[in-house]
Amino acid sequence: MTDAPASKVSQADAEAAVRTLIEWAGDNPDREGLLETPARVAKSYRELFQGYEVDPLSYLEKTFEETGGYDQLVVLKDIRFVSFCEHHMLPVVGKAHVAYLPTDRVVGISKLARVVRGFARRLQIQEKMTSEIAEAIQTVLKPHGVGVVIEAEHSCMTLRGVNAPGASLSTSHLIGVVRDDPRTREEFMRLVLS
Numbered sequence: 001m002t003d004a005p006a007s008k009v010s011q012a013d014a015e016a017a018v019r020t021l022i023e024w025a026g027d028n029p030d031r032e033g034l035l036e037t038p039a040r041v042a043k044s045y046r047e048l049f050q051g052y053e054v055d056p057l058s059y060l061e062k063t064f065e066e067t068g069g070y071d072q073l074v075v076l077k078d079i080r081f082v083s084f085c086e087h088h089m090l091p092v093v094g095k096a097h098v099a100y101l102p103t104d105r106v107v108g109i110s111k112l113a114r115v116v117r118g119f120a121r122r123l124q125i126q127e128k129m130t131s132e133i134a135e136a137i138q139t140v141l142k143p144h145g146v147g148v149v150i151e152a153e154h155s156c157m158t159l160r161g162v163n164a165p166g167a168s169l170s171t172s173h174l175i176g177v178v179r180d181d182p183r184t185r186e187e188f189m190r191l192v193l194s
């Protein structure tokens with residue numbers, strides 16, 4: 001869930017803030033090339049911060065009965081996402097790997113990617129996002145276990161500041177048998193890292 005309600009700030013206020021930043025950076029917001037920029041930035045932020053407008057848990061509510069006796073991990077790898085670090089509001093670009101060991105119901109796999117995107121399109125730190133995804137799956141599907149691994153590059157580290165291009169942060173959040181059963185955990189890691 002979000003920590004704050006979606007915006008009560010008007011589009012005009014957001015555009016004025018962008019205009020201020022342009023001036024603060026040293027450019028002239030009234031020159032032709034920049035005239036529409038505040039509106040474009042507000043529009044693209046609206047899209048990139050769409051996570052505040054959704055409840056990712058609701059994506060998992062529609063499930064399908066699985067009667068064939070499937071009792072292994074379901075793993076969706078390489079779910080690409082763009083998020084924004086909450087410290088600098090700079091892009092965090094990476095991929096998430098999501099797995100769960102179902103009981104008798106499975107979820108449509110696109111919903112796992114929707115959950116990732118719902119939590120990504122907010123101001124985030126990677127550790128929190130990793131846990132939020134795993135806990136959402138655990139809360140709604142109540143599977144035997146969940147595993148989430150995220151690998152991502154943080155622009156605030158690669159483009160500025162310490163300037164460490166290529167550095168990538170890995171985080172994981174494991175629940176239930178994926179955490180506690182060594183064989184399941186090993187299988188999860190093998191499937192995710194292969």
Ligand SMILES: Nc1nc2c(ncn2[C@@H]2O[C@H](COP(=O)(O)OP(=O)(O)OP(=O)(O)O)[C@@H](O)[C@H]2O)c(=O)[nH]1
Pocket residue numbers: 085086087124125126127154156157160161162
């Ligand atoms: N743990 C964690 N740290 C993050 C994440 N995204 C960015 N950071 C770090 O957040 C920290 C913020 O540190 P500050 O010292 O307050 O900010 P800063 O002066 O801009 O720091 P530098 O980036 O070192 O220049 C930095 O070390 C970032 O690398 C994240 O997802 N998880």
Ligand SMILES: [Zn+2]
Pocket residue numbers: 085086087088089090154156157
């Ligand atoms: Zn940052």
